[in-house]
Amino acid sequence: MELFTFINIGGTIAFAASGTLAAIRKDLDIFGLLVIAFVTSIGGGTIRDVLIGHLPVRWLLDSSIILLILGTAAVTVIFRSKIKHLDKTLTFFDSLGLGFFALRGIQEGIAIHLNIPSCIILGTITACFGGVIRDILLNEIPALFRTGELYATVCIIGGVLYFALLKLNIASDFRDVIIILFIFGIRMLAIRKNISLPKINKM
Amino acid sequence: MELFTFINIGGTIAFAASGTLAAIRKDLDIFGLLVIAFVTSIGGGTIRDVLIGHLPVRWLLDSSIILLILGTAAVTVIFRSKIKHLDKTLTFFDSLGLGFFALRGIQEGIAIHLNIPSCIILGTITACFGGVIRDILLNEIPALFRTGELYATVCIIGGVLYFALLKLNIASDFRDVIIILFIFGIRMLAIRKNISLPKINKM
């Protein structure tokens, strides 16, 4: 489907760009920068593929993804001084990518007949764990665990919604679009309203 | 076997509870807390399953483990103020879990005909590496490598003992119980007597 290809590419670009920016901030050299761009983009899908045993992992079989990430990193470096103005564009693609990758992970789980909680976990891992590996490599507590702005949470809620819609027998294309837009929309809202999960006080 | 099911559940609960407590101490939000509880519980077995190629990893196929961990995290959060009094209970289950998971890893290695050192390594990974991933995610040098109180060491010694008993032709149930109790006992002793491995001075 062309819509999904477009969103997939947009999501990959957004994740690669955000990784590149994080690497520049941390004074990495060019190689380190490329690794971080890479890992942010394909890290979540890689963990998913390893956990379900879909090996070799997919990006090894598709050089176009590799070239897309390299190109994104190069463009991001060149235009890094103007990237602040691009913040909104990045957030837009990042949130769309979040929806797409979460959907993708859920569907991979269904394809091998996993139970519902496992499918939702796979969706969340696919969408969020590239950023987790990025933060580990940059020696930080994963942002995801601290200032989530509902990053992972919308993936989980989106996953629950997916299985609710599955029971309603909606056409699959329509259902998929609803899930992506739901995750995208709630995430954008959470950023704008600065909504985040409560912490547990220590007592 | 019912005894093993009981210990397996006890170990999973103890590991999930200790992960939850570590997450509360680090100011994570609710999602981060659940991830840490999860990873502490099933991280070691996940690495083992990936290394030997037993994919999809087991917890993806068993939603009861997922629900057990979620429930444990919830209960731990609710009773966190009273958990200091529970310290001994936790240590008790944690040490039992250590024995059970180490035994489990060794047996997985034997099942695919690995050599003895590899089986012992798999046992140690299964028992200890959930905690290692937890510490990496929390941006700390794994406690395991510093103040081990013989955490990993008892798993290794227990593994050597397992293969010694294997030569003695003891009934397998009896042998398994000996190994679990051995690891459990030495670990409890090491905690009580504050025994730990020497460090190498730098000279």
Next chain:
Amino acid sequence: MELFTFINIGGTIAFAASGTLAAIRKDLDIFGLLVIAFVTSIGGGTIRDVLIGHLPVRWLLDSSIILLILGTAAVTVIFRSKIKHLDKTLTFFDSLGLGFFALRGIQEGIAIHLNIPSCIILGTITACFGGVIRDILLNEIPALFRTGELYATVCIIGGVLYFALLKLNIASDFRDVIIILFIFGIRMLAIRKNISLPKINKM
């Protein structure tokens, strides 16, 4: 081939020794030290094997590698006070190992018919990511990403050269030796001349 066996052993020893030294500097106990020695040696190959689905990972099937690493760690600890004089020997083996492991990764990729960029990435992962895991476990930003002295870069360039030579129809043994010597030579030169990749200034 005996030459390759020799270089493989030399590389494994050099990587295990460098991991051991890093662990001593960080005040780890004996167990932590062994884990770091292990991970530095076999970490890169393990990630490669997992990504391509060659499971169980190879070192689980070969106890001689395990014993070699344990032996190296022991010898390194015993002679740690004299190891500064050994710095050049270590660098020598480390650079040879770099060439060998990069070549090995490339060939594993070719064996399962991956595309060229993926083969080069596998070579680089095999040669470099043991050190990355070591640094993550020691809670540092991977040195590889900061002061690379062309560590990863020579692997990438070596990989490109490999595929160029492949088109020239050179005898395979000769080609392999060229690649190893090329990576070894450029790496030694980069260390001596203190050449490293530029960083991106933040603007």
